[in-house]
Amino acid sequence: MNAQSDTAWTAQGDFTDISYRTTSDGIALITIERPEKRNAFRPLTSAELAHAFARARHDRNVRVVLLTGRGDAAFCAGADLSVRAGDRAGTDWPEHLSPASVSDVQLAIRRIEKPVIALVSGFAIGGGQVLHQVCDLSIAAEHAQFGQVGPRVGSFDGGYGINLLAKQIGHKRAKEIWFLCRRYTARNALEWGLVNAVVPAEELLDTGVAWARELLQMSPAALRLLKSSVNAEEDGLAGVAQLADDSCQLYYGTSEAAEGAAAFLERRAPDFTGVHAFD
Numbered sequence: 070m071n072a073q074s075d076t077a078w079t080a081q082g083d084f085t086d087i088s089y090r091t092t093s094d095g096i097a098l099i100t101i102e103r104p105e106k107r108n109a110f111r112p113l114t115s116a117e118l119a120h121a122f123a124r125a126r127h128d129r130n131v132r133v134v135l136l137t138g139r140g141d142a143a144f145c146a147g148a149d150l151s152v153r154a155g156d157r158a159g160t161d162w163p164e165h166l167s168p169a170s171v172s173d174v175q176l177a178i179r180r181i182e183k184p185v186i187a188l189v190s191g192f193a194i195g196g197g198q199v200l201h202q203v204c205d206l207s208i209a210a211e212h213a214q215f216g217q218v219g220p221r222v223g224s225f226d227g228g229y230g231i232n233l234l235a236k237q238i239g240h241k242r243a244k245e246i247w248f249l250c251r252r253y254t255a256r257n258a259l260e261w262g263l264v265n266a267v268v269p270a271e272e273l274l275d276t277g278v279a280w281a282r283e284l285l286q287m288s289p290a291a292l293r294l295l296k297s298s299v300n301a302e303e304d305g306l307a308g309v310a311q312l313a314d315d316s317c318q319l320y321y322g323t324s325e326a327a328e329g330a331a332a333f334l335e336r337r338a339p340d341f342t343g344v345h346a347f348d
């Protein structure tokens with residue numbers, strides 16, 4: 070997707086394979102910048118994506134994240150098959166960046182307490198299809214195409230790849246996509262509930278920004294708790310832990326929690342008499 074909208078974006082960070090831009094009202098736009106490879110990710114791309122999502126997570130000014138790929142040919146064509154997984158040779162690996170795999174990127178998208186919207190223009194194939202799938206919302210351009218290729222190219226994603234897909238569109242359809250490696254149009258994807266909306270390519274970024282601005286009108290805490298609640302079951306104990314952590318942050322704001330800490334510091338027994346939960 071090409072950033073042609075009227076929105077004013079400020080580029081941040083020093084990235085090679087991706088770009089990271091923000092608006093003054095709280096939107097971050099993360100773009101995979103490898104159009105010559107159909108935005109396939111190599112190890113550096115995954116490390117930079119994980120880093121960018123961590124940055125968006127910890128930046129209080131960012132409240133919604135958009136994820137896309139440069140150009141209209143592809144959102145992301147999955148792993149760069151010309152590079153072996155974990156191979157950092159041939160890349161100018163930045164000193165400050167730890168290695169990360171695409172699983173780290175998927176987890177970063179699941180863990181960030183802010184909505185992430187995928188903007189899919191062109192192909193979302195293999196690991197690229199999984200990347201948009203782990204985002205909270207997906208908007209596709211009319212020419213977008215989706216599919217898996219794992220069993221054909223010697224790969225598979227037995228984590229979020231097939232399991233989240235099965236939750237989203239049902240087991241039979243998820244198995245069809247993974248077993249048969251066919252391609253699906255944006256309209257198929259919309260019918261099956263794989264994407265939320267389909268728009269003309271030239272409207273994709275503006276639509277993403279408009280959806281993000283709608284989200285900016287909503288309570289951030291309510292969105293955060295909705296995301297951690299719905300992810301909790303799929304993410305097992307890690308998901309429950311994230312939801313529990315959200316609850317704990319709320320609990321720390323109560324008089325009960327304050328009384329417990331004060332009693333410890335004042336070397337006395339806590340007094341919870343007459344206190345009702347969440348007073």
Ligand SMILES: CC(C)(COP(=O)(O)OP(=O)(O)OC[C@H]1O[C@@H](n2cnc3c(N)ncnc32)[C@H](O)[C@@H]1OP(=O)(O)O)[C@@H](O)C(=O)NCCC(=O)NCCSC(=O)CCC(=O)c1ccccc1C(=O)O
Nearest residue numbers: 105106107109146147148149150151192195196218224226
């Ligand atoms: C995406 C296509 C359908 C696009 O087709 P088309 O528009 O006709 O373009 P092409 O001419 O084919 O491609 C243009 C150009 O890009 C290069 N390219 C495209 N895709 C890749 C790629 N994935 N890797 C490397 N290079 C790529 C292509 O070679 C051309 O270059 P030239 O120099 O111009 O020749 C089509 O391109 C296509 O089908 N691409 C391959 C899709 C694919 O097989 N993807 C890999 C799937 S496997 C995967 O994603 C692993 C998942 C994974 O990493 C993972 C998941 C979960 C846990 C762990 C892991 C893990 O770390 O392994």
